[in-house]
Amino acid sequence: MLRLFSADDHIIEHARVWQDRIPAKYRAVAPHVVEEDGCEYWEYETERAPTVGLNAVAGKPLEEQSMDPIRFSDMRIGCYDPVERAKDFLADGILASILFPTLPKFAGTLFITFQDKVLADLCIKAYNDFVIDEWCPAGPKGLYVPTVICQLWDPELAAAEIHRCADRGARALSFPENGVPLGLPSYWNSYWDPIWRACEERDIPLCLHIGTSGEIPNPSPDSGPALGFAVMQVGSVLSSVNLMMSPVCRLFPRLKFVFSEGGIGWLPNAVERADRMWLRHKYYSKFEGVLPSEIFRQNMYLCMIEEPICLKYRDDIGIDKIMWECDYPHTDTVWPSSQASAQAVFDEAKCSPAEIEAITHGNAERVFNWQMAAADLATV
């Protein structure tokens, strides 16, 4: 059986995550679930949001999946319950998992939009405490990698939160692909330095999940959501080349950026083009230092679900750069067939045992500095 470290999964928060942790005077405006006409909604401040069906489809046949709102009772329990999730993971040979939030959006960007930033700060800390105190300890040792979010509107506050969470065991930060579409400065701006510095000091990799810039690059919005999903890797192209060319990793050379759910196959083209453009435009642009490809080699990592065609290009990508991911419980997930799916990809791409070990868990264990759960917990 393959020993799988999944570099990208998702928590669906249960209804009391914030109500259990936010001081009484804020509870009415903190996220809570209301029921109306048979539907469940999250409410916070003056907003209301449904849970989108495609965000919680683990175990559902493709024919029954849709964008329609769903209730907790429609979901597989493992979506929101860490004990049941652990059973689902172990049954599929998944021995470690990086987990992104849902209501806060993957990188916690929902809280940027809060009118009351004291409340927003409390919500960030409540989510992180939920992950560290409630979700992660509910699984066997090593299964859940504590992955946190931070106060993107205040990098000094964010740096303090990164240190607080690192002290409590956090091993990854979920972070936006790009600040600009969120109304924040670009990653070429020193605004972000406190966060880069904290992540470098504490060796906390930044996980940049597709979609976290707040832009879904759908070229024909009237076509429905599937086209947006089909081109979502564009977010990782833009984000990685932006960071490869920016001063960030030149100033903080031990940073680790992981492009979650972005895939791998676009990388050789992105790097080949970025290097060529760097060399052709460096004079008037006043670029100095190493090529973008060197920054990739030094600071960046990619994630793959099923890319048997592009996995053949692994020598150009770097075998030490590729991590497997499951994406439970989203529509992209291969659960409950992770073993068969991963093996079929490795067979089609003719990977060696050492390559399979690196992609399934070796790279992730090294990048996140994390020891997976014991393999004998898995029941398959």
Add this chain to the structure above:
Amino acid sequence: MLRLFSADDHIIEHARVWQDRIPAKYRAVAPHVVEEDGCEYWEYETERAPTVGLNAVAGKPLEEQSMDPIRFSDMRIGCYDPVERAKDFLADGILASILFPTLPKFAGTLFITFQDKVLADLCIKAYNDFVIDEWCPAGPKGLYVPTVICQLWDPELAAAEIHRCADRGARALSFPENGVPLGLPSYWNSYWDPIWRACEERDIPLCLHIGTSGEIPNPSPDSGPALGFAVMQVGSVLSSVNLMMSPVCRLFPRLKFVFSEGGIGWLPNAVERADRMWLRHKYYSKFEGVLPSEIFRQNMYLCMIEEPICLKYRDDIGIDKIMWECDYPHTDTVWPSSQASAQAVFDEAKCSPAEIEAITHGNAERVFNWQMAAADLATV
């Protein structure tokens, strides 16, 4: 010597292109060049635009290139003179060339913004007549492939113009990557059917140059223009996947789409992801028919300047899908070293003579149904 068919070059229009062809009553508001404080500007309607330096750098060392405005007298004469251009091309072994406009923007999208659409229509026709009557006949037979633009704001008018130009020898239409950012309907909308029908009837390939959606996908605009150039292939990813999944080629199966200056290396990843998303989202999306990859194989072509790394993936792309391009006189161009550049790429990627023949000219001759100039005209 390699016999090169360049699938992407650019005309810099001389100052009288529109003044020579537009009726007298419109001449004052039709495009014309004015001089002020030592600078030259194009003026039209109530607008004024400089000629950007990077658009006309053929023959200039990289160190001297910039975004600053330039004058005609600063440019190599081959930028705007078809007789001199022919000498430049032939000296580099280029025996055929697809040419995009400059002032009208690559796909003629400038004229969408004109207040007076009668004037805009006259300007489109004037540009096309300039290409067919003045530019192309100035070179040896076969060198200049007549490439035209159309009235994007009125597809029936555009279809009539495509037929008019096809009757006069046009062999390619320069067309936007995506209508949506231009304020026009998406390619999933039947709005465009008259244009698709005309191009299919006359076997006119549509050349979708990067940047023609009007969006340059620069993730950090404060970083300067180089980052935007480094990620510009994203335009071709979005455009091609959009068209692969849309009804367009399912309704007009003999259409040919050429992604100009988009490169090749992103294609296997884009197709692999598009197929996977098509299969996973087809039920609620009500997708029917062949996979996106099949539409690519049937209807699409890619262009490459220098991608030795990704050219190794040619079996996954399709050797019949790849065309070489020169991009004279833009900053991406390899002129006046086209021969050495192309040969080095083919050597590094270990291409066979048959593969080199397909990429350098065989594919383009077939797709554009065009016979190149005689090789013995070339002087190198």
